[in-house]
Amino acid sequence: MTRTHKRLTILDFLKRAIFLTLGAILMAVALEVFLVPNQVIDGGITGISIVLSHVTPVPLGLFIFFINVPFLILGYKQIGKTFAFSTLYAIGLMSATTALLHHVDPFTNEKILAVLFGGLILGLGIGLVIRFGGSLDGTEIVAILLSKKTRIPVGQIVMIINVFIFIIAGFVFGWDSAMYSIFTFYIAAKVMDIVVEGLDESKSVTIISSEYEEISEAIISRLGRSTTYIYAKGGYTKEDTQMIYCVVTRLEVAKLKAIVHEIDSKAFISIQHVSDVLGGNFEKNNIH
Known part of the structure; x- marks a missing residue:
């Protein structure tokens, strides 16, 4: 070694x-x-x-x-x-x-x-x-x-x-x-x-929705991107929930928005530029 x-x-x-x-x-x-x-x-x-x-x-x-x-x-x-x-x-x-x-x-x-x-x-x-x-x-x-x-x-x-x-x-x-x-x-x-x-710009996406499980599964199955749950608590409602975090390419942003809004039209989506992606598994999973 x-x-x-x-x-x-x-x-x-x-x-x-x-x-x-x-x-x-x-x-x-x-x-x-x-x-x-x-x-x-x-x-x-x-x-x-x-x-x-x-x-x-x-x-x-x-x-x-x-x-x-x-x-x-x-x-x-x-x-x-x-x-x-x-x-x-x-x-x-x-x-x-x-x-x-x-x-x-x-x-x-x-x-x-x-x-x-x-x-x-x-x-x-x-x-x-x-x-x-x-x-x-x-x-x-x-x-x-x-x-x-x-x-x-x-x-x-x-x-x-x-x-x-x-x-x-x-x-x-x-x-x-x-x-x-x-x-x-x-x-x-x-x-x-x-x-x-790099030419292939990446975007980090944070999604807040009560339908987080269904949205997460849809991103994994339809975009082939892995997701991460982040614990959150509503400042107004005081309810516990999970935020979805994932990283996609610039060309996948539109499709991701469509997937989220299809499941929850009121979902909150925050998209930020990512200068570089290191470690983890950023490669797309095979979609059949």
């Missing part, structure tokens, strides 16, 4: 290393082959590095690496050792790859194409690194540390930081480039979400 566990651990490590490497290289390609030659920037520390490399003779890769490292060290306790080393590896490789690609001719000089393909590749690279336990930008670390002191949500801090970066880009590269950069950032963010969360 011990040997098997060790073999699985090595495979997991290799898988992580491969995808961290791929993600870092993809981001470097997006920057040096599509975005930077067309004066389009990314958000976060990468965006700051692009601006600084434009106004100084220092290569982009050096700025990306050396600006990120202090925040990695600062946030070491908050993000954990594995995440810190994965991030350090990804950022180091990405910085080195940008240096290697710096003199490669851009694939296109059309800004629209650069934004579309650059944003797509950028989001794919960042998404792969995040999915496999790392990061390619220290902005999130800065935001986490500031959030603890200011009580402002992390997402809002990241947005505020990026607004300032795109304003600076407007003064340095021109306002057309700044607006192109905002679209690039948006495209990259959407692609990153798809890579991290």
Whole structure:
């Protein structure tokens, strides 16, 4: 048993290393082959590095690496050792790859194409690194540390930081480039979400109904999804009941609603987005 566990651990490590490497290289390609030659920037520390490399003779890769490292060290306790080393590896490789690609001719000089393909590749690279336990930008670390002191949500801090970066880009590269950069950032963010969360989105569903047994059986037999009962007590009626909890795919939501309303038209249904599903038995049961 011990040997098997060790073999699985090595495979997991290799898988992580491969995808961290791929993600870092993809981001470097997006920057040096599509975005930077067309004066389009990314958000976060990468965006700051692009601006600084434009106004100084220092290569982009050096700025990306050396600006990120202090925040990695600062946030070491908050993000954990594995995440810190994965991030350090990804950022180091990405910085080195940008240096290697710096003199490669851009694939296109059309800004629209650069934004579309650059944003797509950028989001794919960042998404792969995040999915496999790392990061390619220290902005999130800065935001986490500031959030603890200011009580402002992390997402809002990241947005505020990026607004300032795109304003600076407007003064340095021109306002057309700044607006192109905002679209690039948006495209990259959407692609990153798809890579991290997957195309087959899952939804968690909570159902409250007096007909919970019949509804649960119908979900199992007609949708092939397992259900879980959660004890509940009515706040107004004070009656004991059972809530039904299950996880379905986005495409199954409509059918689940139809099944529930067919049995109890007054049933309460709460549907929430699930970013990831791990463990348990999420595979569909065979329906005959």
